[in-house]
Amino acid sequence: MxxxxxxxxxxxxxxxxxxxxxxxxxxxxxxxxQLPTSELDVLRFVVTHPAASVSEVARGLRLQTSNVSTTVRALVERGLLVRQPDPRDHRRSLLRSSxxxxxxxxxxxxxxxxxxxxxxxxxxxxxxxxxxxxxxxxxxxxxxxxxxxxx
Structure with missing residues (x-):
């Protein structure tokens, strides 16, 4: 070495x-x-990538979309993330820090x-x-x- x-x-x-x-x-x-590491990682990603979708967060963090979706749900319940409908595609949500x-x-x-x-x-x-x-x-x-x- x-x-x-x-x-x-x-x-x-x-x-x-x-x-x-x-x-x-x-x-x-x-x-x-203290947030679980998974929640902290997702929250930090959204802070640096406002208006990211769940699938974009999953790709960016190299995680399964289903796991990110569960984590996002927990962060929304804690009042730390906000979901907003995508104005171009109402089937998906965009994420922002609260x-x-x-x-x-x-x-x-x-x-x-x-x-x-x-x-x-x-x-x-x-x-x-x-x-x-x-x-x-x-x-x-x-x-x-x-x-x-x-x-």
């Missing part, structure tokens, strides 16, 4: 730990129910920012500066990985 391989393994592990920790602590901090989901995302975003700010304050100045400087590149990496995952 090369040094680059080791660094990539460390980056993947750090990103995974960061994501899971922020999700868990953010939801607790703002008092939100105002409640948008408010939850806003609350979570603020909680995550506070957590990161607190953790950065505990790091050495050089480490905190390096992390802040890496934000644009990490954002591009995340977007590239998201596009690749969606095919």
């Amino acid at each position: 090369t040094d680059v391989d080791v660094q990539l393994d460390q980056l993947a592990e750090a990103a995974h730990t960061l994501s899971r920790t922020l999700r868990r602590t953010g939801e607790l901090e703002v008092g939100l129910e 105002p409640l989901a948008d408010e939850h995302r806003r609350l979570l975003g603020r909680a995550w920012s506070r957590s990161i700010a607190g953790a950065l304050a505990e790091l050495e100045d050089g480490d905190a500066a390096a992390i802040r400087a890496a934000v644009p590149a990490l954002t591009r990496l995340a977007e590239s990985l998201r596009r690749r995952a969606e095919g």
Whole structure:
């Protein structure tokens, strides 16, 4: 295993730990129910692809349409997704995040920012500066990985 391989393994592990920790602590901090991963994945897809249909979500996430349909039904019942008739084809529905989901995302975003700010304050100045400087590149990496995952 090369040094680059080791660094990539460390980056993947750090990103995974960061994501899971922020999700868990953010939801607790703002008092939100933790969504099952399948619901969170569908909700995130719809946020980035407003007006997607169930079949488009299924294709984008590489899931069975029946599973996505069940997940969408649960998110609609929770008040986090809204189904709207497709004006071009009334047999299908288009999905959008609800105002409640948008408010939850806003609350979570603020909680995550506070957590990161607190953790950065505990790091050495050089480490905190390096992390802040890496934000644009990490954002591009995340977007590239998201596009690749969606095919």
